[in-house]
Every structure is written in C-alpha cells, then in structure tokens.
Amino acid sequence: MTDELDDLKAALHRATPVADDKARARAMAQAMKNFDRLQGSAEEMRSKADPPVQAGFLAGVFSMLNSLKSRPLLAATTSAAALIAGFVVFLPIAGQLPVAPSKPAAPGVAREAAPADAEARKTVDETAAPKPAPAPAAPEAKVAEPQEADTTVAPQAELALPDVRGRVANGGALGLSADSAAPAITGNMTVYLEAEPAPPPVANTEAYANSPVNPVHVTAEDPVSTFSIDVDTASYAVVRSSLMAGMLPDADSVRVEEMVNYFPYNYPAPEAGQAFRPTVTVMQTPWNKETRLVHIGIQGAMPAATRPPLNLVFLIDTSGSMEDANKLPLLKQSLALMLPQLHPEDQVAIVAYAGSAGLVLPPTAASDKTAILAALDNLDAGGSTAGAEGIALAYQVAEGMKAKGEVSRVLLATDGDFNVGIDDPADLSKMIEKQRETGTYLSVLGFGRGNLDDATMQALAQNGNGTASYIDTLNEARKVLVDQLTGALYPIADNVKIQVEWNPATVAEYRLIGYETRALNREDFNNDKVDAGDIGAGTQVTAIYEITPPGSPALLNDPLRYGAAPATGDSKELGFLRLRSVKPGETQSTILETPIAPETAAPSPDALFAVAIAGFGQKLRGAKYLGDWGWDQMIALATSAKGEDAFGYRAEAVNLMRLAESLSAR
Amino acid sequence: MLMNTPDETLAEAALSGDRASFSVLIGRHYDRIFGLAFRLTGSRADAEDLAQDICAALPVKLRHWRAEARFTTWLYRVVVNAAHDLRRRQATRARAADGWGDWEIARQHHMAEEAEALDWLGAAMARLTPELRDTVALVLGEELTQAEAGRVLGISEGTVAWRMAQVKRQLKAIAAEEAT
Numbered sequence: 001m002t003d004e005l006d007d008l009k010a011a012l013h014r015a016t017p018v019a020d021d022k023a024r025a026r027a028m029a030q031a032m033k034n035f036d037r038l039q040g041s042a043e044e045m046r047s048k049a050d051p052p053v054q055a056g057f058l059a060g061v062f063s064m065l066n067s068l069k070s071r072p073l074l075a076a077t078t079s080a081a082a083l084i085a086g087f088v089v090f091l092p093i094a095g096q097l098p099v100a101p102s103k104p105a106a107p108g109v110a111r112e113a114a115p116a117d118a119e120a121r122k123t124v125d126e127t128a129a130p131k132p133a134p135a136p137a138a139p140e141a142k143v144a145e146p147q148e149a150d151t152t153v154a155p156q157a158e159l160a161l162p163d164v165r166g167r168v169a170n171g172g173a174l175g176l177s178a179d180s181a182a183p184a185i186t187g188n189m190t191v192y193l194e195a196e197p198a199p200p201p202v203a204n205t206e207a208y209a210n211s212p213v214n215p216v217h218v219t220a221e222d223p224v225s226t227f228s229i230d231v232d233t234a235s236y237a238v239v240r241s242s243l244m245a246g247m248l249p250d251a252d253s254v255r256v257e258e259m260v261n262y263f264p265y266n267y268p269a270p271e272a273g274q275a276f277r278p279t280v281t282v283m284q285t286p287w288n289k290e291t292r293l294v295h296i297g298i299q300g301a302m303p304a305a306t307r308p309p310l311n312l313v314f315l316i317d318t319s320g321s322m323e324d325a326n327k328l329p330l331l332k333q334s335l336a337l338m339l340p341q342l343h344p345e346d347q348v349a350i351v352a353y354a355g356s357a358g359l360v361l362p363p364t365a366a367s368d369k370t371a372i373l374a375a376l377d378n379l380d381a382g383g384s385t386a387g388a389e390g391i392a393l394a395y396q397v398a399e400g401m402k403a404k405g406e407v408s409r410v411l412l413a414t415d416g417d418f419n420v421g422i423d424d425p426a427d428l429s430k431m432i433e434k435q436r437e438t439g440t441y442l443s444v445l446g447f448g449r450g451n452l453d454d455a456t457m458q459a460l461a462q463n464g465n466g467t468a469s470y471i472d473t474l475n476e477a478r479k480v481l482v483d484q485l486t487g488a489l490y491p492i493a494d495n496v497k498i499q500v501e502w503n504p505a506t507v508a509e510y511r512l513i514g515y516e517t518r519a520l521n522r523e524d525f526n527n528d529k530v531d532a533g534d535i536g537a538g539t540q541v542t543a544i545y546e547i548t549p550p551g552s553p554a555l556l557n558d559p560l561r562y563g564a565a566p567a568t569g570d571s572k573e574l575g576f577l578r579l580r581s582v583k584p585g586e587t588q589s590t591i592l593e594t595p596i597a598p599e600t601a602a603p604s605p606d607a608l609f610a611v612a613i614a615g616f617g618q619k620l621r622g623a624k625y626l627g628d629w630g631w632d633q634m635i636a637l638a639t640s641a642k643g644e645d646a647f648g649y650r651a652e653a654v655n656l657m658r659l660a661e662s663l664s665a666r
Numbered sequence: 667m668l669m670n671t672p673d674e675t676l677a678e679a680a681l682s683g684d685r686a687s688f689s690v691l692i693g694r695h696y697d698r699i700f701g702l703a704f705r706l707t708g709s710r711a712d713a714e715d716l717a718q719d720i721c722a723a724l725p726v727k728l729r730h731w732r733a734e735a736r737f738t739t740w741l742y743r744v745v746v747n748a749a750h751d752l753r754r755r756q757a758t759r760a761r762a763a764d765g766w767g768d769w770e771i772a773r774q775h776h777m778a779e780e781a782e783a784l785d786w787l788g789a790a791m792a793r794l795t796p797e798l799r800d801t802v803a804l805v806l807g808e809e810l811t812q813a814e815a816g817r818v819l820g821i822s823e824g825t826v827a828w829r830m831a832q833v834k835r836q837l838k839a840i841a842a843e844e845a846t
Contacts, residue, residue, distance in 0.1 A: 004833075004834050004837035004838055004841065005806060005830065005833065005834055005837070007786075007837070008787070008790060008802065008806055008833070008837060009806035009807075009809075011786060011787035011790075012705055012787060012802070012803075012806055012807050013807070014787075015704075015787050016701050016704050016705060016807070017704065017710050019696060019697045019700040019701070019717075020714065023700070023714045023717070023718065024696045024697070024700070024717075026718060027692075027696060027714075027717055027718040027720075027721035027722070028689070028692050028693060028696060028721060030718060030721055030722040031688070031692045031721035031722055031724055031725065032685070032688070032689060032692075034722050034723075034724075034725045034726070035680070035685065035688050035724075035725040036685070037725075038725045038726060039683050039685075
C-alpha cells in the first residue's frame, strides 16, 4: 500500500460513524419480525404494488437476487469493461407481484433455483415500501447460466488503456420527440472511458417525452392551429401507477391528450362510407367563466363484421430487465388474454430480442393456441437488449406473412430499454419509418416502471404509425388488448391531422389543451409526407381548445398599439375545422371540413367528462390556466359526467382525482 | 455456544427456521452492514436506512444464499447492490449530489469549519467514480483482499488491482492540485 491509499484508508475509518444502537435495535427487530412471519405462512405475505421510481428499496433486493440467477455471468463477462468504466447505470428491477398461477414452464427452461424463486415471488415482505432496484453488477457466484448476450461489451476490455476513449453508449431518448426531460442514459451498461476522473453523469432511467404547455395564441397574429391526433394512452396509465403508489406523477409524464383519449366515449357514429366523424361542442369553461371550450370529438367507424385478417408479430424484449413479475410474466398473461380475440385466419409470430434476436414462433395460425401459448411460456428473461436487430427480424417476418388485403402489425413489448447494440438510435427510428411506408404498423406496449423509457416508446410508436400503451396491470392489458383490440390493431384512417383556423372576429385568443408533442407546422397540414397519428376502428379521439372572445376580461394579451385593426368579419363562426387523413393503403390524403358554429347542442356527458379529465391532466402538469378551479369542482364535474361507465374506467379516474387531491395537500 | 458458530452454519440453521441462529447472525453483522453502507454512500442517514432495509429483507433474501459461498462475501454483495440501487434512485431524482457529493458541497461552503482530514476525504471520495468508490469501500474500508473484493463486486482480482491503481493516480492528482 502506498501513502495516498493509506491516507484514504485512515480517513475512511475515522469518518465511519459507530452504528447507532437504536438504529441497530430497530433493524434487528424488523428483521426478526420478518423472519417470524416468514416461518408462519409464506402465502399470507402481502404482495406489493407496482413500484414507482422514488419508492423504497426492499423490493429491489428480492428481484436483485432473482435476477442474479438469470444473469449470473453478466459481471463476469463485463468485468473487464467495468474496469475501464467511468460509470455504469444499473437496471432497475421492479418488485415482485404475485404471479397468477401460470402453466409450468416447459422442461428444460426451468431455471435453477426456481423453487426459491417462486417462493420469493409469493413472499414479499409487507413492510417494504415498493421500490425498484438495480440489476446487480455482481454475479451470484454459484449459479451459472451463461448468457452469451451479455458478453457484447466484453471485447472492449481490450481497449482498457486509460487514455483510450471508448464507445459511448448513450441510450437516451431518441431525440425525435420534443423532449424536455433531461437526456436520459438508460439501459444496463453505459460505458465510457476517460483517463481523468470525470464527474459521474447523472443517470435518469425514466425518460418522458413532453414539451412545454401550449401557450395562449392571439388569433389576430396566429389564427391557425395545426396538430396531429394522438391515440396513445400510455400517459394515463403512468399517471395512475404513480398515484396508486402514493405519489404525484412527474409533471413531464403527464400528457393531457393521452389522459383524455384513454377513455372510451360514445360520440355520434360516422355515416356509412365515412371513416370517422367529428363532432364539435362549444361549452362554458368550468375553470374560467369568461372563456369557452371547443370540444372536438372524433369517432372512428367500426369496421364491417368481417375485418381483414391480421398478421401480428410480437416482438418481445426478453432482456434481463424484463424479468420482474410486472414485466415479462404480465406480458405473457396479457398476450394469452388476447389470443381468444383473434380470428382463426389471423396469424401470429413471436420474435424475442435479448442480445441476439431469435424467431421464437414462426408464423402460426391464431387458432393454434397451444403452440402459441407454449412459445410464450418458453420466453425467459435474460441478456441485454438489442432492439434494432429484433425489430429488423420482426419486420422481416411480418413481410413474409403479408398477403393482399391483410393488415400487418409488429407489437413491440418492452420496458423501453434500448441502448445496447444500437450505436445510433436515430437509425432505429429511420428503419421504423421506412417500414411504415411498406404498410407494416408498429405498436409499443410498455411494461414496468423504473426503467420505462417513455420517450423512446413514444418516438417509436409515432414513427411506426402505431400506438404506445403502458400496461401496468392485467386489467390494463385487458383494456388495451381485449376490449380495444380491434381499434388497437386495425386502422381505419392514417395520418390524421387537425387544423383549426380561428375567426379573429369571434375568437381573440385560443389555446390547445394538450397535444404538445404533436404540434405540426401550418404548412405540414397539406403535406402528405409529414406523418401524423392514426385512428383505429371504433376508437375516439378528443381535442379541446379554450377560446376567449374579444373584449373578454379573461384576455391575457393586450392589443397591439401598432397592430392591424381588429378584424371585423360578418361571420359568426368561431372557426373552421379541417381534418385530413389517408385511407389505409393509399397515399393521397382526403380532407373533411366543417365550420365551428358559435352555438352547439348542450355538451354530452362524454364531452363533460373529457373536459374534467383535461382539467385533471392540466392540474397534474401544474395548472397554469386553471385559476382557482379546485379538486372538488373537478371531482364533481367528473362524477356528474360518469355516464354508464360499463367498465368502471371513469369511476377509477374519479378515485385517482381524489387520491391526487389528498397527495397534493400533503 | 451460538456465538462461536461460523456464519455459514448459522445461515443454514436460519434457513431451516432457527430463530436464535438468525438473531445471532443479524446481530453479528449489523455493524458490518452499516459500516459498508456508510462507506459506500457517505451519508449516515442513508447508511442507516440501507442497513434497516437489508435487515428487513434478509429473512427472504437468505434463501438465495448458496451454502458454498462465504456468508460475508455474499452479504457484502447484498450491501453493494443495495447501495447501487439507492444511488440509482437518487440519480433518478436528480439528487446525485447526496452523500459524498453533499459532503463536497458542504465542504466548499464551510471549508474553514470542518476538520481538514474529513474535508480531504469527502473531496477525494466525491471525485472518484462510483465503481472506484465501491472498490475503495471494500478494499480500504472493509480491508478485504483484492481477491475478496473482486468476488463481492463480481470482477476479477486484476480489475480490483487496476481500480486501486486508478484511485491512487487520482489521489495523487488531487494532491498535486492542492499543492499548486
């Protein structure tokens, strides 16, 4: 040992405080209590909720140990890389949920120590606050189940010279979506070499796609508002999972339009031959007496009884981070739920990716449930993620399944961990974009928290003409994959863009609520090369504007002294709504135009509920325009507009509002 | 009698449900857990929380211990992993400056008031990368051999040696800076 190290050692020993007796006693008492409980009945142990990021640590310890078994050689194979590593980001592994009894794993796939594993899943300690944990850097010495996938970083060990700058694997957001979240370094290994000590990079393993809240526009200066529709619902599920875990969601995780569009509405159905029908309702703004809301509800047509056959390629992330009960196991259950909804002529294929991509199930008729379920059961988490390779293979498989009149879709199921093996994440999006043009859609199903790369998911789904859903519970899986299967998988209108031209004579100011990440340039509206969202069969899309009439005390902008004279048109119309869309399989867009009348029918409960949810979303994002509109009013509005609510989605939303109210009061 | 029983035997007994053995095991190792947790995090509060969480989880976690592995090696690994988790969560909350980092910030604010040696320690630890800090905590703090530390961290002995050489280099660099 040398002087410097001796100094450090001495200082370290001096600095280390003596353990506090009370803390020791507390910890020991807790340990004994848990020990006793464990000896009682393992079954009595309560399970734990979906863990949000800020939650506790204990859950992680269990999963950490579980993951040790499936990724035992990770550190061994990457240790040389770690040697030169400036910083390693560890995969969070969320806590174990009790797994519904699943089919016994096929012979040969049962992992070592499976009994202990299974037991641990059932016996999660109830004192533990739900928390995610890292995947371990260390292998469990005794259990070896080599994962070739994990060796991908190892060769870099050869570069372990202090002055060689190595590969920088930055797995941040794809940079496609306007992303106000801090650039995230996600994934299980971010390795960089530096000779000199660098400050550790800040690791943020949940990346959200969002943009600043839409500002108020002055109609005289900027009369046209253009945006792409958004049929994603992921944000609502993320918000719910945060609230259910007892925390207000990250403001950046709230996308108001996705919350509004989460709920099924019953807008007037389109006439025969039309793909969709917009319904415009003008109503009093609940949070501002001086303004009005323009609610635009678009109802997609239900397809004829005979929908075209679907070709589904499940692209499943089986990387180590997917091992938690609320990830891969939930995914397996979800897909099993979905199978009965498919028609016999539909085809299913499964591609897994984890380091090396593989075709787990060749294209199989959906009626062959046994084969599909067996293939699902054989999926096992382990290895690192190489999203690009897997996607390439999935598209290749989808290409092979294509036939005239059929709809092909790749369903990517992941926790959003994409960075190993992709040097340029933009390439991935480019590939998805190219595939979109050949008619293969991409939907993204997000699982788990703590590592969720929402930004990447959004980017991929938006580029793939698909939807991004976040699945946190089996209930949510049922909603996305069973109740709304047709809509989710079968598009009736592509590239749907909305443009509203406001009449300066009747509307002095306007603002679009939500859709921040979907804004388009005015000229993009008529440019079919510019991609936009798609409407699925039988689904609804809602957009809400808040408008202020001229002379209203609620105006936020003063008139310009040297501006043009205020517009004085004769038209009483508030504005003009244009909807542009492309029929699936075609390239030319068609336009649908309708004026927005100042007086419309009284708002339906559906519209009122959508408004309440829009208020909820804005409140969670930091209510800039809501004035003193309180939780109570929001809850009253939502409750009054609950309607039939056959599946209880709206009741759940009201409960979330109440939960958020209590949490924000803390 | 239990007091002299090896860890591994106690762990085996605890696994089969022996309460006394488990109690002795925890009592024997709490200070070790806390000490390593402190050296990994640089924060007393974090270390106490970590130790508490680890103890609470230990009954279940113990099932993953393999009798072939030395108990302390396994336990160190549990602590290191728990600290990694904490670090990751703190980073997620953009609170990466906790612990040793906070120390460095505090040091800059109250440079005159703090004991000089502690200042130097905080500064040195804050400048090391997390990997190097882990290695320092095990090799210098727990006084493990490089081979043992390697087993805990799941890296080779050579890697530990290399990391320690890095630490030394960086300490020298800090010393050089201070000299100027």
